[in-house]
Amino acid sequence: MDICFDQVDFTYQPNTPFEQRALFDLNMTIKDGSYTAIVGHTGSGKSTLLQHLNALVKPTKGTVTIGDRTITPETNNKNLKPIRKKVGIVFQFPEAQLFEETVAKDIAFGPKNFGVSEEAAAKLAAEMLGLVGLDPSYLERSPFELSGGQMRRVAIAGVLAMEPEVLVLDEPTAGLDPQGRKEMMEMFQHLHDERGMTIVLVTHLMDDVANYADHVIVLEKGKIVKAGTPQVVFNDINWLKEKQLGVPTASAFAEKLIAKGINFEQLPLTADELADALLKGSKKAGEDQ
Amino acid sequence: MMNKLIFGRYIPGDSFIHTMDPRAKLIASFYFIGIIFLANNWQTYAVLAVFTLFAIFLSKVNIRFFIRGIKPLIWLILFTVALQMLFTQGGEVYFDWGIFSITEYGVINGLFIFCRFVLIIFMSTLLTLTTPPLDLSDAIEYLLRPLKVVRFPVHEVSLMLSIALRFVPTLMDETEKIMNAQRARGVDFGEGNLIQKMKAVVPLLIPLFVSSFNRAEDLATAMEARGYQGGDGRTKYRVLHWHVKDTEAMIAFALLTVILIFVRS
Numbered sequence: 001m002d003i004c005f006d007q008v009d010f011t012y013q014p015n016t017p018f019e020q021r022a023l024f025d026l027n028m029t030i031k032d033g034s035y036t037a038i039v040g041h042t043g044s045g046k047s048t049l050l051q052h053l054n055a056l057v058k059p060t061k062g063t064v065t066i067g068d069r070t071i072t073p074e075t076n077n078k079n080l081k082p083i084r085k086k087v088g089i090v091f092q093f094p095e096a097q098l099f100e101e102t103v104a105k106d107i108a109f110g111p112k113n114f115g116v117s118e119e120a121a122a123k124l125a126a127e128m129l130g131l132v133g134l135d136p137s138y139l140e141r142s143p144f145e146l147s148g149g150q151m152r153r154v155a156i157a158g159v160l161a162m163e164p165e166v167l168v169l170d171e172p173t174a175g176l177d178p179q180g181r182k183e184m185m186e187m188f189q190h191l192h193d194e195r196g197m198t199i200v201l202v203t204h205l206m207d208d209v210a211n212y213a214d215h216v217i218v219l220e221k222g223k224i225v226k227a228g229t230p231q232v233v234f235n236d237i238n239w240l241k242e243k244q245l246g247v248p249t250a251s252a253f254a255e256k257l258i259a260k261g262i263n264f265e266q267l268p269l270t271a272d273e274l275a276d277a278l279l280k281g282s283k284k285a286g287e288d289q
Numbered sequence: 290m291m292n293k294l295i296f297g298r299y300i301p302g303d304s305f306i307h308t309m310d311p312r313a314k315l316i317a318s319f320y321f322i323g324i325i326f327l328a329n330n331w332q333t334y335a336v337l338a339v340f341t342l343f344a345i346f347l348s349k350v351n352i353r354f355f356i357r358g359i360k361p362l363i364w365l366i367l368f369t370v371a372l373q374m375l376f377t378q379g380g381e382v383y384f385d386w387g388i389f390s391i392t393e394y395g396v397i398n399g400l401f402i403f404c405r406f407v408l409i410i411f412m413s414t415l416l417t418l419t420t421p422p423l424d425l426s427d428a429i430e431y432l433l434r435p436l437k438v439v440r441f442p443v444h445e446v447s448l449m450l451s452i453a454l455r456f457v458p459t460l461m462d463e464t465e466k467i468m469n470a471q472r473a474r475g476v477d478f479g480e481g482n483l484i485q486k487m488k489a490v491v492p493l494l495i496p497l498f499v500s501s502f503n504r505a506e507d508l509a510t511a512m513e514a515r516g517y518q519g520g521d522g523r524t525k526y527r528v529l530h531w532h533v534k535d536t537e538a539m540i541a542f543a544l545l546t547v548i549l550i551f552v553r554s
Contacts, residue, residue: 054473085475089469089473091469097492109474113475158474
């Protein structure tokens with residue numbers, strides 16, 4: 001299911017003294033089955049853009065096409081549920097959305113809202129809890145007695161239980177320890193690879209973008225300033241520094257090596273790519289000798 | 290949802306009214322509500338209206354925002370006006386139906402009530418639009434000081450007030466965030482019958498309460514860590530200053546009172 005933005009403008013609180021424009025003439029497509037990363041400074045409009053992806057807000061101008069539904073400023077607020085089922089959003093610090101007595105009920109809450117039967121929802125809850133890496137013994141516990149990281153997992157399971165086609169993640173690993181961060185990112189990668197889920201990731205961590213995404217959109221002050229594959233976006237390290245966006249660790253290290261006279265065919269973005277390039281380089285150097 | 294709510298918000302500016310002492314503005318607003326009951330004929334209401342419009346003009350805030358401030362209350366106002374019109378007896382009778390009758394006095398009374406409401410809302414909107422909430426709580430703390438004599442916990446109340454005011458926008462943001470998160474999970478807010486509507490609020494209220502508890506605990510810890518021990522022996526960072534213009538404003542209100550007393554019938 002593709003999501004297309006066509007000349008989308010968005011203004012907060014139009015016609016009041018607090019009016020604030022957040023998005024300017026956005027044109028972009030999130031392709032079915034892609035792993036898209038959206039990066040940009042705080043206040044660049046990322047979160048506003050996210051809310052357009054499942055019609056939580058409507059554009060003040062232009063159209064958003066989500067699958068076969070078109071959202072325009074005039075779209076009625078009724079019957080948007082089918083969209084919300086297809087596009088699941090994990091908001092920043094999603095642990096704040098837990099409310100039920102037990103973990104099982106909380107995870108089953110989403111599917112039940114979309115008309116899944118009680119038993120099927122309970123089965124989904126157990127399955128999703130396993131998927132996010134928690135033991136089934138947690139099912140009957142209260143979500144409020146869990147640790148922060150576990151609450152995060154339960155909240156994410158609650159969104160996954162809706163079985164969305166598109167999964168939108170707003171900084172899913174913020175505040176997690178390195179181990180938890182890695183596990184979580186690998187789980188999303190797994191969902192993308194095995195279940196063919198389209199993933200939209202908003203993050204400040206360029207390493208995650210380099211490691212996982214296949215399409216990157218760079219936002220600045222509500223406008224798209226660059227879009228393309230990570231290779232295209234990260235190629236110009238000076239541009240990234242100028243925009244204060246951060247550079248993947250591997251690329252930053254590669255740049256230092258370049259300064260010392262080592263050449264790469266293509267700027268490596270991940271540790272693996274860097275290692276491969278260096279290995280190839282050293283082999284070649286060995287043959288030359 | 291919150292977009293339409295203009296009441297209780299602050300618009301930054303540097304006009305005569307903006308730079309007045311918050312104590313003066315607070316006293317003036319309450320005083321205005323008191324003297325509005327002196328008005329009892331068209332001339333007095335005209336005087337009050339001119340005075341209010343002049344104050345709005347001085348604040349340099351667009352009058353549209355004041356009119357918007359009335360909108361949420363319009364039904365309450367109209368309801369009160371209607372009651373006045375239907376149940377006030379006296380004067381020429383225009384319409385009569387059982388216990389209901391529309392009379393000359395009723396119509397006049399209704400219109401007066403309408404004016405009274407609008408003027409009070411204008412004045413209090415003027416206060417909140419031109420005064421930052423923290424200034425307002427400083428002013429309240431200052432004005433409550435005499436109550437210390439009767440062991441009223443002035444410092445604690447004003448501390449709670451300023452913390453509450455500080456967290457109103459934060460809680461609003463939080464509400465919006467949780468609402469969005471739950472809508473993304475398929476909750477319809479404000480749809481269906483009354484019971485369905487009330488049920489839909491649960492996934493919003495519980496997380497809000499839980500996060501407020503957590504926030505309160507964190508804030509208390511942070512305050513203690515920074516050496517907060519209660520109100521005794523504290524100094525003040527924000528000091529209020531009474532200027533000449535504040536005295537002028539007070540004189541203007543005194544003059545208004547005198548005029549009202551002369552003009553009223």
